[in-house]
Amino acid sequence: MVLPYKHEPFTDFSNEDNRKKFLAGLDLVNSYLGKDYDLVIGGQRVTTEEKIISINPANKEEVIGRVAKASRDLAEQAMQEALKAFETWRKSKPEMRADILFKAANIVRMRKTEFSALLVKEAGKSWREADADVAEGIDFMEYYARQMLELKEGVPVESRPGELNKFFYIPLGVGVVISPWNFAFAIMAGTTVAALVTGNTVLLKPASATPVVAAKFVEVLEEAGLPAGVLNYIPGSGSEIGDYLVDHPKTRFISFTGSREVGVRIYERAAIVQPGQIWLKRVIAEMGGKDTIVVDKEADLELAAQSIVASAFGFSGQKCSACSRVVVVEDVYEQVINRVTELTNQLQVGDPALFENYTGPVVDQAAFDKIMKYIEIGKQEGTLVAGGEGDNSKGYFIKPTVFKDVAPDAVVMQEEIFGPVVAFTKAKDFDQAIEIANNTEYGLTGAVISNNRDHIEKAREDFHVGNLYFNRGCTGAIVGYQPFGGFNMSGTDSKAGGPDYLLLHMQAKTTSEMF
Known part of the structure; x- marks a missing residue:
């Protein structure tokens, strides 16, 4: 043995x-x-x-x-x-x-x-x-x-x-x-x-x-x-x-x-x-992925906000598992947006050699240009509530960026940005939230923040991703604990x-x- x-x-x-x-x-x-x-x-x-x-x-x-x-x-x-x-x-x-x-x-x-x-x-x-x-x-x-x-x-x-x-x-x-x-x-x-x-x-x-x-x-x-x-x-x-x-x-x-x-x-x-x-x-x-966190009205909203920020902006969002889209039921939508905006604005960006900097640069000039282009698109498709600025004078730094009121079929909700950008959209109920979450060609990771057992079980069956997490963020799979890989265009x-x-x-x- x-x-x-x-x-x-x-x-x-x-x-x-x-x-x-x-x-x-x-x-x-x-x-x-x-x-x-x-x-x-x-x-x-x-x-x-x-x-x-x-x-x-x-x-x-x-x-x-x-x-x-x-x-x-x-x-x-x-x-x-x-x-x-x-x-x-x-x-x-x-x-x-x-x-x-x-x-x-x-x-x-x-x-x-x-x-x-x-x-x-x-x-x-x-x-x-x-x-x-x-x-x-x-x-x-x-x-x-x-x-x-x-x-x-x-x-x-x-x-x-x-x-x-x-x-x-x-x-x-x-x-x-x-x-x-x-x-x-x-x-x-x-x-x-x-x-x-x-x-x-x-x-x-x-x-x-x-x-x-x-x-x-x-x-x-x-x-x-x-x-x-x-x-x-x-x-x-x-x-x-x-x-x-x-x-x-x-x-x-x-x-x-x-x-x-x-x-x-x-x-x-x-x-x-x-x-x-x-x-x-x-x-x-x-x-790769276009990964969604779903938040319902029975969720722990502080847990939801913390999970979204960590999943979206850890390593400047340069993870195939990073949260780049959030679907929140309308009852708690503004509360979640407001708290995520508050937390995002507290993040310290800079040289990662300094421990106090939460997030560092994106990988190179091509990534910087691509992400900044998506941020400009996002400004047309939703409302910018945090970040949106970049500085490549010394390194390739982009502030963690949050957009709200983005349509489910918008470019920044559909295409993989691979940077510190997250877009929020509103759902009228949990069924619609899952429908929106599945509205992507990818199927790598996802998370549901909820204390409603029926919603958790529905998501377990209907949220079509290879790695689905409940009441935590959608990044950070551990070897042997959460085997990692996705459906559809996320790979084999x-x-x-x-x-x-x-x-x-x-x-x-x-x-x-x-x-």
Whole structure:
């Protein structure tokens, strides 16, 4: 029996010693800013003339690191190394693979403040958001290692007299992992180790905005004993190497987290059987959301307001699970709006390296421009009651923004903004509120704030999202507790951190022996 895992605790920053440790982590990260990082192909460091420059989104002048940029030729070289390594890695014992994850988790645990501080610098996360990101990455390693130990013997099936039947799982092959910048450690680490522990080899293409934290994680896996060629680190552009690897006839699966637009493109390209390809590629995709919190008249209105603000503006709303639309029944609509506006105006925006700043910058100039464009649209579609201003003179800062009296079919109620913007609309009753909540092409997360048991049960059946929360915010799924993944255009509902996630990286084999 494999012991269950209790999730990695979040750091208590009310403790002065913990704050001092985090400041020491920031000092450590500051000491190696601007370093060069190589590709890792077949266990060898490979440098390139062309670099990806990672900058601090809170301070555009500060370079986090200069990372080698893979070309198609290097991507092909990495593919060949991964194919070669697969022939031995696929036969390695699951216990050994799990032990590597356990060791890697412990290394990260001992360096938790460093990795968290690096996320503050490279991704623009607040201390608490960065700490939770790293904790989640540790959770993924611990949880998936235990899951692999549960799955290693397969599943019992029936046998008849004189016959022995077995049903077990084998790895797929070479996987391409395309990870996002918003959970630059947790999702990057989780998607990578899920593929590795199941016996696959990996080509890791991290987001170009946050490649340094991925480089540091590759070093951790090497220290933990991962053999050369099993994981190949190849940051590069989507158009140059992303498409190439998605199309590649030897790619067996693609694990992608990112936008709907890119996810749909990958899904389409992966469906085409290339010359020499002898399988149908598997796609594991998490593609975003337009997530709604519903508040009824029996709700705890203070809880509702606090949940909305935390879900909408944590990490500047740059989460696929972030609350970007709120539906409130008309009886309590003004009360909720007024309290949310009051709380939003209290939020401190600034450099996340300072603990007192609740929210930091958005990730880059393109994100800043896109979000500000949506804010201008929102001013035409509703009434601005908080925020609405941006300042990109030093970093990419946008004030948490609230619109009220927005129509359910308005642009800011339908399109994923991926920034600190939330829109409110009014419903005449709870049935209409659920109808409005479902009026989107996405189906990732949602929340209902209510003390009415009939409403909760109705939402449980009718609110069509992959992760539905009651009387709490709609962000913050914990590995092993709330398996995470969505419906419709939110992706393939792959439920990361859940009991069936590893199965997506394997295929089942039946053997039958007669005596």
